Each structure stands twice: as structure tokens, then as C-alpha cells.
Amino acid sequence: MNSSQKISLEAIPLICEGIDLKGLNITPEEGFILSRLDGELRVRHLVMATGLALEQALKLIEGLVEKGIIILHEPKPKKTPELKKEKAKSPAKALINLKEIPKGEGFRELVKQLREVIDKVDYFQLLGVSREASISEVKKAYFRYSKVFHPDRYYRKIDPEFRRELQDIFKRINIAYQVLVDKERREEYIKQLAERGVEGAVEELKIEVIKKVHSGPKLKLGLGEDKEKAKEEKLKRMFEKIKSSPLQEQFQKAERLYELAMDEVKKKNFKSARMNLKLAIQVNPAGEKKYKAELERIDRLEQESQAEVFFEEGQAAESAGEYQKASRFYSEAIKISPENPKYIFRQAQIMIKYLNSFEKGRGLLIMLIEKDSKQAEYYYLLGMAYKGLGQKRASEVQFEKALELDPKHKEAQKELKALKRA
Structure with a gap:
């Protein structure tokens, strides 16, 4: 019987109490598996989080069980008779009519009612889109809901308690958006809906969507409050032994950590990628230059990812008619990525x-045109700037340049015609 037949994908690996990891012969791969355990992560999601092949991950887990380092807990499935009704609803029906949003106390009551049912509807119902909705349709739905439920929209106008209620709702809307615009996450979510119902699917997916470290049950592992730091220290102690191994073995293990780091980068798990690269440097100091170069690249990628978040926030604010706020978000994105x-x-x-x-x-x-002089839209918008500044001739010149690049540019045609009539 192979590993995949022995181990349930729904089991939760737990580190046994009182284990002295120093005295055990733990491989880097096993150490990597242990670093991911938090008392809540199921085997199926542990495999996803590590980026390992299924058979390889299950073999490592089986080895840790045989060494007595971990046990596998089989949680009892929750009985959710009401949720079966939810699974039967294939077409998504909008939970809220955005065209009839009440104001004042009516809006408070709407938020209260929404909080009561939000855990009982799936993400498709929450955003009012079908399961076959395109990414564009999901984004449009998200921006529409942002206009109504984004907490910053009501800055200084609401009390802290009501603001927290709005934050809870918007957080769920944001999670729904993240899941549904990602093809793999959407497919996994639909699968979980079929297997576990609405609440079960939310519970299963929150680990990979929110990317948060769960506290989990207290297992007396010596992790304390700063769990991540303790895990890192634990791995460092294990790799002290590896330093005394032959050079070739050190190189191979360091390269394995490097590969794991690259897998984490693809998933945008930058913190985990950094940890693996730092451990690779400890195992094989000769490869420090290569690994440090990757650490620098990860810093840039994380910054670019943060810039994109600011840009999307700006788009949401712009869609909501909050132009000053949108400009601030775009400015933050430009600070991080000034050449974009x-x-x-x-x-x-x-x-x-x-x-x-x-x-x-x-x-x-002008800065954009210096780098790319072939975009008609740049010249059209520059013409609008000169028009706003009252420089008629300069405005005409820019509209004419826009039409040279795109003779069918309707806005430029319209503006140029109006200027020549004046």
C-alpha cells in the first residue's frame, strides 16, 4: 500500500508533545514540512502550501509519523443539513439589490442583516455573479460592492462599532473577489462547495486566501506567542548539524531549499521564500551570492505586488467617484514603481x-511621451491638459499628433473640431 492510500487528505498533522527535535535525524525536507504545521492545516492544503508533488509530500508525512514526531488527527465532519439546500442552488442570485441601498438607519439594518447571513451564502451569491462569470464580470461586481461597503467611504461619519461591522463585510467581499478571479482557487472553491457546503468551503479556503498564521490549539510545543520566529529558530537548530556534512550533500540540500523558495515565489508567498533562501545560505555558504541575489529579487517582486494592490485600490476608489482618494493610491503605487x-x-x-x-x-x-512616443492616448490627454491651461494652439498640436497615430480617435477628432470652430 502506498502513502497516498494510507494518509487521508482531510487529516490534520499535529506535532507530538514533548518531542526533542535536536536528537532526531530530520532531513531538510521533513523540517520544511514541520515548519508549515500550525494545528489547523489539513494534509490537502499542506501539500498545496509546500509545492511538493503529492506522493513526495505524503511520503515525508508518513516518515514523520513513523518517527513518532507527528500524529494525524481525523476531524469529524460537521453536520450541516441546512447547507445542503445551498448546494442545490446552481444559478447565483444577487444577495443585495445595489440599486436600492437604503440610507441612515436603514443602511445600518441592511449591514446587520447581511452579517447574519454572510456565512450561509457562497461567494457567487455574495457578489451576484454566476459560476461561469468572466474575470471582468467578477471585477465589475467587486467594484460595485466596494462603492457601498468599503469602510473608508464612511470615514469619520460612523462610530467604531459600525465601522468594524463594515470591515467584516468588506473583508468577506474581498476574499470572495480573490478566490473568484483566480481560476485555480475558483475551481477548488467549487469543489469544496460540493464536498462541504458553504461554511465548510469558507473554512477550507481561508488558509490559502487570507495567508494568515492561525494560532491553533496550544500543544506545548514551545512556540509561544511568536510562532513564526520559533519555527525559524527550530529549523536553524536542525541545520546546524547539516553544516558538518560533506560538501556535495550540503550543496544538494541547499539547492533543494532554493527550489522550494522558487515555488513559494510563484505563489507570492514571499516570507516563506525568504526563509528557505536564508536557510540555504546557512547550509551552503558557498552559494551565498546566488541566494542573496534571489533575496533581492524577492524584495523587488514584493514591492511590485504592493504597488499593484495600491493601484487596484485606486481603481476601486475611482469607480466609487472618490477621485482625491484614488489619486493618493495611484501616487503610492508610483512611489514604489516610478517607471510603470x-x-x-x-x-x-x-x-x-x-x-x-x-x-x-x-x-x-511629457515624461510618458519621452519614453514612448507612439501612444495616441498620451497626446490626446496632453491636449486636454493644455486646453485646461488655456493654451489653445498647444492643445490643437497635441490633438493633431494623436490623430496622426490613430486617425479614428473620436475624442481627439471632437476636441480638435471644437477648437477650430471657436
């Missing part, structure tokens, strides 16, 4: 169209 033309153009566009900051918008567009 997408961020710069969106900032210039909102400054010229909505904030009347024609001079600042003009400066941004």
Missing part, C-alpha cells in the same frame, strides 16, 4: 479629468 507607465497614465488621467491639476498631469504625460 500604467500607474503614471492613470494618475495623469484622473488629475486632468477630475481634479483640474492640469500642470501636474501635463508633467506626467
Whole structure:
């Protein structure tokens, strides 16, 4: 019988109490598995979190069980008779009619009612999209809900308790969005809906979507409050033994850690990737230059990821008509990624169209054109900036350049025609 037949994917691996890891012969791969255990993670999600092949991960888990380091807990399935009704509903029906949002106390009552049922509806119902909805449709639904339930929309207008209620709702809306715009996560979520119902699926997926470290049950593992730090220290102690092994063995184990780090980077688990690379440096100091270069690359990738978050927040604020706020988010994105033309153009566009900051918008567009002079939209928007500044001739020149690049640019045609009539 192979490993996949022995171990249930629904089991929860738990580290046995009183285990002295120092005295055990633990491989780097087994140490990596142990570093992921938090008392709540199931085997199926442990496999996903490590990026290992299923058979390889199960073999490592089986080895840890045989060594007496971990046990496998089989949780009893929850009885949820009401949720079976939810599974039968294949077409998604919008939970809220966004066209009829009440105000004042009526809105408070709506939020209260929504909090009572939000755990009993699936993500498709929450966003009002079908299971076959395109990514574009999901994004549009998310932005519509952001206009209504984003807590910052009511800054200083609501009491702290009501703000927390809004934050709870928006957090769930945001999680729903993250799951449904990702093809793999959406498929996994639909699978969990079929297997466990609405509440079960939410519980199963929250680990990988929120990326949060769960406290889990207290197992007297010596992890204390700072669990992540304790795990890292534990792994460092294990790898002290490896330093005395032959050079070739050190190199192979370090490269395995490097490969694991690259897998984590693909999943945007930057913290885990850093930990693996730092351990690789400890195991094989000769490869320090290579591993440090990857650490620097990860820093850049994480910054780019943060910039994209700011940009998406700016889009949401812009969709909600909050242009000053959108401009602030775009500005934060540009601070992190000052060469990104997408961020710069969106900032210039909102400054010229909505904030009347024609001079600042003009400066941004000139910077874009210096790097790429083949975009008709840049010249059109620059023409609008000059128009706002009252420079008619300069405006005409930019509209003409836009039409040279795109003769069918309707907005440029319209503006140029209006200027020549004036």
C-alpha cells in the first residue's frame, strides 16, 4: 500500500508533545514540512502550501509519523443539513439589490442583516455573479460592492462599532473577489462547495486566501506567542548539524531549499521564500551570492505586488467617484514603481479629468511621451491638459499628433473640431 492510500487528505498533522527535535535525524525536507504545521492545516492544503508533488509530500508525512514526531488527527465532519439546500442552488442570485441601498438607519439594518447571513451564502451569491462569470464580470461586481461597503467611504461619519461591522463585510467581499478571479482557487472553491457546503468551503479556503498564521490549539510545543520566529529558530537548530556534512550533500540540500523558495515565489508567498533562501545560505555558504541575489529579487517582486494592490485600490476608489482618494493610491503605487507607465497614465488621467491639476498631469504625460512616443492616448490627454491651461494652439498640436497615430480617435477628432470652430 502506498502513502497516498494510507494518509487521508482531510487529516490534520499535529506535532507530538514533548518531542526533542535536536536528537532526531530530520532531513531538510521533513523540517520544511514541520515548519508549515500550525494545528489547523489539513494534509490537502499542506501539500498545496509546500509545492511538493503529492506522493513526495505524503511520503515525508508518513516518515514523520513513523518517527513518532507527528500524529494525524481525523476531524469529524460537521453536520450541516441546512447547507445542503445551498448546494442545490446552481444559478447565483444577487444577495443585495445595489440599486436600492437604503440610507441612515436603514443602511445600518441592511449591514446587520447581511452579517447574519454572510456565512450561509457562497461567494457567487455574495457578489451576484454566476459560476461561469468572466474575470471582468467578477471585477465589475467587486467594484460595485466596494462603492457601498468599503469602510473608508464612511470615514469619520460612523462610530467604531459600525465601522468594524463594515470591515467584516468588506473583508468577506474581498476574499470572495480573490478566490473568484483566480481560476485555480475558483475551481477548488467549487469543489469544496460540493464536498462541504458553504461554511465548510469558507473554512477550507481561508488558509490559502487570507495567508494568515492561525494560532491553533496550544500543544506545548514551545512556540509561544511568536510562532513564526520559533519555527525559524527550530529549523536553524536542525541545520546546524547539516553544516558538518560533506560538501556535495550540503550543496544538494541547499539547492533543494532554493527550489522550494522558487515555488513559494510563484505563489507570492514571499516570507516563506525568504526563509528557505536564508536557510540555504546557512547550509551552503558557498552559494551565498546566488541566494542573496534571489533575496533581492524577492524584495523587488514584493514591492511590485504592493504597488499593484495600491493601484487596484485606486481603481476601486475611482469607480466609487472618490477621485482625491484614488489619486493618493495611484501616487503610492508610483512611489514604489516610478517607471510603470500604467500607474503614471492613470494618475495623469484622473488629475486632468477630475481634479483640474492640469500642470501636474501635463508633467506626467511629457515624461510618458519621452519614453514612448507612439501612444495616441498620451497626446490626446496632453491636449486636454493644455486646453485646461488655456493654451489653445498647444492643445490643437497635441490633438493633431494623436490623430496622426490613430486617425479614428473620436475624442481627439471632437476636441480638435471644437477648437477650430471657436
